[in-house]
Amino acid sequence: MNAYALTFGGLLLLGGRAGDILGRRRMFLVGIILFSAASLFGGLATSQAWLLAARALQGVGGAIVAPAALSLVTTNFPEGRARNRAMGVYAAMSIAGGAVGLLAGGVLTPSAWPRWCTACRAPPPAPTAPRTGATPRSWPRLRPRWRSWRRSESSSRAARTR
Secondary structure, rough: HHHHHHHHHHHHHHHHHHHHHOHHHHHHHHHHHHHHHHHHHHOOOOOOOHHHHHHHHHHHHHHHHHHHHHHHOOOHHHOOHHHHHHHHHHHHHHHHHHHHHHHHHHHHHHHHOHHHHHHOOOOOOOOOOHHHHOOOHHHHHHOOOOOHHHHHHHHHHHHHHO
């Protein structure tokens, strides 16, 4: 186990719920920025503790991005053929990204500076952020849905008291 896997797996549900409450696009953007910044910090790490912290932050960013991206696909495409195709493309790109990441990591680790495996992940997400439409200028329009959180919280409290 490593810091990335622990934080990613442990915070997936929280990332999904944050997307429901605070907005999927906003959380997608926050997750991408956090993941990119953590990748850059990991590439610049001068100690093992710093590298471990950067990997943990990458896991947090990934745990925010993964459910937000999947929910954006399911909410932006109508049911039926269009959504099925979008889900197929999402799955194919996820698998391709994982495969390319493993292969590139295997090439970079012995031949280049080992921290490049972390640092090389910083630039690719940068062009994605403006395309989401959730740029910082649009954040005032994206209001959190606090009432839905309160409603679900109160119903879970009521269920616990019964």
